[in-house]
Amino acid sequence: GQQLNQSPQSMFIQEGEDVSMNCTSSSIFNTWLWYKQDPGEGPVLLIALYKAGELTSNGRLTAQFGITRKDSFLNISASIPSDVGIYFCEGNAGNMLTFGGGTRLMVKP
Amino acid sequence: NAGVTQTPKFQVLKTGQSMTLQCAQDMNHNSMYWYRQDPGMGLRLIYYSASEGTTDKGEVPNGYNVSRLNKREFSLRLESAAPSQTSVYFCASTVTGQSTQPQHFGDGTRLSIL
Numbered sequence A: 001g002q003q004l005n006q007s008p009q010s011m012f013i014q015e016g017e018d019v020s021m022n023c024t025s026s027s028i029f030n031t032w033l034w035y036k037q038d039p040g041e042g043p044v045l046l047i048a049l050y051k052a053g054e055l056t057s058n059g060r061l062t063a064q065f066g067i068t069r070k071d072s073f074l075n076i077s078a079s080i081p082s083d084v085g086i087y088f089c090e091g092n093a094g095n096m097l098t099f100g101g102g103t104r105l106m107v108k109p
Numbered sequence B: 001n002a003g004v005t006q007t008p009k010f011q012v013l014k015t016g017q018s019m020t021l022q023c024a025q026d027m028n029h030n031s032m033y034w035y036r037q038d039p040g041m042g043l044r045l046i047y048y049s050a051s052e053g054t055t056d057k058g059e060v061p062n063g064y065n066v067s068r069l070n071k072r073e074f075s076l077r078l079e080s081a082a083p084s085q086t087s088v089y090f091c092a093s094t095v096t097g098q099s100t101q102p103q104h105f106g107d108g109t110r111l112s113i114l
Helices: none
Strands: A005-007 A010-014 A019-024 A031-037 A044-049 A055-058 A061-065 A071-076 A085-093 A096-099 A103-108 B004-007 B010-013 B019-025 B031-037 B043-049 B065-068 B074-078 B087-094 B109-113
Touching (some): A031 A061, A044 A061, A044 A071, A071 A085, B019 B031, B043 B065, B043 B074
Parallel strands (some): A010 A103
Antiparallel strands (some): A005 A019, A055 A061, A061 A071, A085 A103, B031 B043, B065 B074
16 A cells, blocks of 8 residues: 655654654655644644645644645644644545554653 | 544453444544554554445455444444454544545544453
């Protein structure tokens, strides 16, 4: 199946720092989605990207759909303790839904 | 405002036992999915149902069966549980099975097989 490489696998940062994570693939996707999973809960959608080159913000979060359609990144500015969790990218192509391995974010107050 | 509801939340089984994980959504979504989540491996699709009456295999279907009981409910069955099936299982739904639709997830079922 299609593979999504998500990096980094984990990050331990100081409160107030900016965060960047990305997903790359050898396959082309039509849609990129970013989710956050809090402990003990299911993933919740943060941002959806539908066009190559699209740059979308949601509060302190910004995500971009790569021009090649093979990658996407998510940035979090001025991190706060409640940003802690696991962030997943999802790439969609037709009926194929593929998730990255997740980025575990830890924020030190 | 329930969204996607999974039961049970936790379960411990012995090797060889059978079990059905239940999932129901109240959003009138057509498509439903079952995933397993293992450390460092993201979410892997087990089975999905694009619409009521249809089911298809995902990436890791071996050892599982599913039933789309009606539009609301999509169950996952382990006929003979194995330790390798210890995982967190998530059910999700979307309006349609089109690639543009984000998924709505339940809170997961944590399954341990001894």
